[in-house]
Amino acid sequence: MEKSEERKFEEKRIEKVKKEIERQLNTITSYSGDLKTDVVHLRKTFWDDVTVNIENDEDAVETLASIKQQAEMLSERERTHGQLHKRFKTLSRLKDAPYFGRIDFREDGEKDKDIVYLGISSLMDEKQENFLIYDWRAPISSLYYDYSPGYAKYETVEGSIEGSMLLKRQFITKNGRITSMFDTGVTIGDELLKEVLGNNASTHMKTIVATIQKEQNALIRNEKSRYLIVQGAAGSGKTSAALQRVAYLLYRHLHDLTAENLMLFSPNPLFSSYVGTVLPELGEDNVKQTTYREYIEKEIGGRFKIENPFKQLEYVLTYEENDFYEAKLAGIQYKATLSFQKLIDSYIDHLKEQDMIFKHIRFRGRMLIHAVKIKAYFYSLDSSISIPNRINLVVQWLLTELSKKEREEREEEWALEESELLETEDYVNVYDQLQREEAFSENTFNDFEREQKRLSRKIVKKYFKPLRAAVKKLKFIDDVALYKQLFKVNGLPVPHDWEKIKAYTLKNLRKKHLPYEDTAPYIYFLGKLQGQRRNLLVQHLFIDEAQDYSPFQLMLFQELFPRCQMTILGDKNQAIYAHAMNGETLLSPTLYNKEEREEMTLLKSYRSTREIVEFTKPLIQEGEKIEPFNRRGPKPVVSVVDDSFHHRRIADYVKGFIDKGHTTIAIICKTTRESREAYEKLESLFHVQLMDEETYSFQKGTIILPVYLAKGIEFDAVIVYDASSHKYEKEFERNLFYTACTRAMHELCICSRGPVSSFIQQANQDTYREE
Numbered sequence: 001m002e003k004s005e006e007r008k009f010e011e012k013r014i015e016k017v018k019k020e021i022e023r024q025l026n027t028i029t030s031y032s033g034d035l036k037t038d039v040v041h042l043r044k045t046f047w048d049d050v051t052v053n054i055e056n057d058e059d060a061v062e063t064l065a066s067i068k069q070q071a072e073m074l075s076e077r078e079r080t081h082g083q084l085h086k087r088f089k090t091l092s093r094l095k096d097a098p099y100f101g102r103i104d105f106r107e108d109g110e111k112d113k114d115i116v117y118l119g120i121s122s123l124m125d126e127k128q129e130n131f132l133i134y135d136w137r138a139p140i141s142s143l144y145y146d147y148s149p150g151y152a153k154y155e156t157v158e159g160s161i162e163g164s165m166l167l168k169r170q171f172i173t174k175n176g177r178i179t180s181m182f183d184t185g186v187t188i189g190d191e192l193l194k195e196v197l198g199n200n201a202s203t204h205m206k207t208i209v210a211t212i213q214k215e216q217n218a219l220i221r222n223e224k225s226r227y228l229i230v231q232g233a234a235g236s237g238k239t240s241a242a243l244q245r246v247a248y249l250l251y252r253h254l255h256d257l258t259a260e261n262l263m264l265f266s267p268n269p270l271f272s273s274y275v276g277t278v279l280p281e282l283g284e285d286n287v288k289q290t291t292y293r294e295y296i297e298k299e300i301g302g303r304f305k306i307e308n309p310f311k312q313l314e315y316v317l318t319y320e321e322n323d324f325y326e327a328k329l330a331g332i333q334y335k336a337t338l339s340f341q342k343l344i345d346s347y348i349d350h351l352k353e354q355d356m357i358f359k360h361i362r363f364r365g366r367m368l369i370h371a372v373k374i375k376a377y378f379y380s381l382d383s384s385i386s387i388p389n390r391i392n393l394v395v396q397w398l399l400t401e402l403s404k405k406e407r408e409e410r411e412e413e414w415a416l417e418e419s420e421l422l423e424t425e426d427y428v429n430v431y432d433q434l435q436r437e438e439a440f441s442e443n444t445f446n447d448f449e450r451e452q453k454r455l456s457r458k459i460v461k462k463y464f465k466p467l468r469a470a471v472k473k474l475k476f477i478d479d480v481a482l483y484k485q486l487f488k489v490n491g492l493p494v495p496h497d498w499e500k501i502k503a504y505t506l507k508n509l510r511k512k513h514l515p516y517e518d519t520a521p522y523i524y525f526l527g528k529l530q531g532q533r534r535n536l537l538v539q540h541l542f543i544d545e546a547q548d549y550s551p552f553q554l555m556l557f558q559e560l561f562p563r564c565q566m567t568i569l570g571d572k573n574q575a576i577y578a579h580a581m582n583g584e585t586l587l588s589p590t591l592y593n594k595e596e597r598e599e600m601t602l603l604k605s606y607r608s609t610r611e612i613v614e615f616t617k618p619l620i621q622e623g624e625k626i627e628p629f630n631r632r633g634p635k636p637v638v639s640v641v642d643d644s645f646h647h648r649r650i651a652d653y654v655k656g657f658i659d660k661g662h663t664t665i666a667i668i669c670k671t672t673r674e675s676r677e678a679y680e681k682l683e684s685l686f687h688v689q690l691m692d693e694e695t696y697s698f699q700k701g702t703i704i705l706p707v708y709l710a711k712g713i714e715f716d717a718v719i720v721y722d723a724s725s726h727k728y729e730k731e732f733e734r735n736l737f738y739t740a741c742t743r744a745m746h747e748l749c750i751c752s753r754g755p756v757s758s759f760i761q762q763a764n765q766d767t768y769r770e771e
């Protein structure tokens with residue numbers, strides 16, 4: 001076919017497909033309208049069709065069955081309505097962009113070729129015979145991402161299918177019309193990717209479904225190992241691929257996996273909202289997202305004021321002049337390790353024999369059950385029983401004790417007195433009850449006494465209810481005191497700098513402050529006392545920015561999510577938390593069982609222009625392995641200014657960027673403190689927004705933020721606020737600086753008040769311009 005004929009053919013086809021989409025949309029509209037009316041009607045008339053009769057057991061069972069039947073019918077219709085609604089939304093998206101690619105594939109040994117059009121969801125023709133569009137996640141669609149024309153193969157459940165790809169075509173569509181199409185030779189045409197990457201940064205992450213690269217496709221579809229560990233360069237598409245992987249898993253396991261079974265741990269709420277649009281854009285339900293901080297608050301909040309991770313970082317980075325700085329640092333590093341887990345385990349062994357601490361159970365200011373008595377009961381139990389199981393037995397015992405005490409309390413003065421102050425309604429209830437009992441009893445002479453007993457019983461029961469609830473919630477274990485005691489007991493396998501770690505920790509615990517580095521150990525310890533609260537619902541955990549988690553946290557995740565597969569993504573060069581300075585992180589393969597893990601490395605960087613990548617590569621170890629995507633832009637600028645010109649210069653850069661059409665500009669600072677100072681100086685010079693850890697989303701425009709909040713996010717242009725030698729010098733500040741620079745898509749300016757950081761001196765001089 002001639003080129004123009006090809007185009008006509010494709011244009012005609014897309015119109016045909018759109019008509020079919022339109023037809024299916026209309027069908028859904030009318031059917032779902034009926035269904036909705038049906039649901040509303042059913043809700044209104046729910047009880048009309050149920051005959052309630054509870055005269056005897058048989059009637060009651062029948063009534064129950066009929067209610068159940070009616071409820072099932074209603075929920076079935078509601079479910080169908082929900083599914084139709086979802087399909088409606090997907091079809092509406094397909095109408096705008098029915099497909100983005102086409103491949104012609106001839107399987108070996110077959111005469112005819114398959115023509116496969118790929119879109120975000122599949123679509124059958126009216127007769128339900130042929131696919132007009134294949135879902136991008138279908139096995140055959142893999143060909144599109146993995147091969148160029150020529151030999152190609154894809155995997156199915158029945159095995160590999162080999163053949164040859166005769167054509168690979170890409171489409172760019174707008175409002176359902178083809179604006180351009182081209183046949184490609186390479187894996188996925190550079191042209192399309194260049195176009196996508198050349199656009200302005202967005203305040204929300206975009207789906208990459210049309211341009212997934214081969215190595216990303218491998219990550220998305222890998223289902224072999226329990227732990228998939230992905231080390232990827234900055235901007236290599238880890239987060240993007242992870243979200244496509246969520247969509248892929250939901251498609252592959254349609255019947256046994258829902259969004260409920262997947263969970264994404266993200267670094268902060270800003271990041272959560274940044275990535276929150278990708279899955280809905282693909283027509284999928286959003287995955288549950290949480291941050292580690294949210295999680296710990298839920299588990300141990302209330303007992304302490306918990307230090308948040310950013311405060312910890314801020315503390316480490318601002319080198320507060322105090323004696324505890326060293327101790328804090330040592331504690332952060334030690335408490336991240338599995339040696340600390342071993343220490344806790346030894347302490348637990350110790351507690352099996354002695355030193356458990358319980359709280360008294362008090363009632364109305366009086367001692368009801370003394371802690372010593374609880375402890376004695378605990379240690380009277382067989383010591384081979386685990387602590388959580390013994391605690392369960394203690395609960396049973398305490399509940400029985402409470403029942404005894406409750407009976408005693410009924411006779412107490414206070415109960416009798418209070419019963420006289422009861423509401424009339426309570427009197428009436430008790431009176432009614434007595435009357436009902438009367439029908440079966442001859443005994444009426446001591447009515448008043450019986451009435452009063454009933455009332456005081458009622459009162460005492462009411463007061464004991466919270467006590468029982470507290471016992472069931474194990475409030476009688478003094479876990480705070482027990483954790484403190486961990487730092488005091490002798491004979492445990494402690495590290496050499498234990499004394500200073502101990503002093504710093506106890507100082508905080510006494511003030512009811514829990515340092516961030518103690519959070520995972522605390523939850524682990526609590527689990528060892530109370531029994532770990534396992535989450536069995538979540539079957540697949542995604543941990544992004546994995547370099548920010550410690551081995552201790554990994555072990556905790558494994559305990560909390562015992563059935564989970566995990567996708568662990570990160571970049572060791574962006575590890576900014578102090579525990580990672582010399583130690584291992586969640587990305588370290590050796591933490592995982594060899595048989596259960598698989599490692600992947602993504603080296604190609606898509607976010608930044610070639611010029612920016614070339615500048616940032618020498619900043620890190622093995623940076624030479626990073627391969628930039630070939631998109632060109634201006635060289636980064638390094639601008640050394642003295643104090644008086646600093647802010648004026650930044651204002652000039654911002655203006656220049658705006659004039660060039662950049663819409664998201666970030667001034668990235670080292671810490672929150674520096675961000676605030678910068679904001680105070682800059683807000684009078686141009687319109688700028690300050691972001692801190694409480695900011696959950698951002699708008700286009702110019703913003704000031706600390707590096708740790710910029711994690712995972714990108715901007716058209718980045719200005720590093722002050723890269724002078726006294727700001728970025730120590731080895732662990734290297735990653736911070738690298739993370740800041742790699743947030744830029746198109747332009748990067750590095751300002752420095754005075755001599756620049758030695759990191760920049762390591763960069764190749766040809767890769768930047770000085771101003």
Ligand SMILES: Nc1ncnc2c1ncn2[C@@H]1O[C@H](COP(=O)(O)OP(=O)(O)OP(=O)(O)O)[C@@H](O)[C@H]1O
Binds near residue numbers: 197240712
């Ligand atoms: N295959 C692709 N097609 C189109 N765009 C892509 C592709 N892969 C990555 N990108 C783009 O590159 C940028 C970086 O991607 P992403 O944020 O997923 O990378 P990352 O590895 O998580 O980065 P970082 O570790 O630096 O936060 C995004 O704009 C993303 O849309």
